[in-house]
Amino acid sequence: MAQKESATEENRQASSFADSSTTGATGTATDIERVCELLQTFMSEQRSKDESIQREMARQEQRWRSLQHQFGLLQREVQKGQFTAETSDTREEEQERQTQTRILRSSQSAVLTQPQQPEQLPAQMLKLLNGQ
DSSP states (O other): OHHHHHHHHHHHHHHHHHHHHHHHHHHHHHHHHHHHHHHHHHHHHHHHHHHHHHHHHHHHHHHHHHHHHHHHHHHHHHHHHHHHHHHHHHHHHHHHHHHHHHHHHHHHHHHHHSOOOTTHHHHHHHHHHHTO
16 A cells, blocks of 8 residues: 555656646746846846946045135135234334344444433334334
């Protein structure tokens, strides 16, 4: 009986294999067509994603270059302002030094060349300070 059951089981498996091979051939062809369609759809979607990523990268690169340019302009403007401020401070300091030197020389030469009364010295110093 065990042999009969085993023979029956083998017959069932053989017939199911035969059925699946005949329907499987058309099923396999249909499955392959579906897989090809899915693959083509995927490739098309991937291509469009890649293109949009490339456009976005180009846009970001342009923005980055613009930002770098603006930053460079700002840096130059700040440096120019600092240079102008330093230059004007230096000019003012130099003018002050020259004025003090001129006053000192004038007062020294006036004191050395002419004997002055003590009360006349402050008046002359005031004249020199005022640039007269």
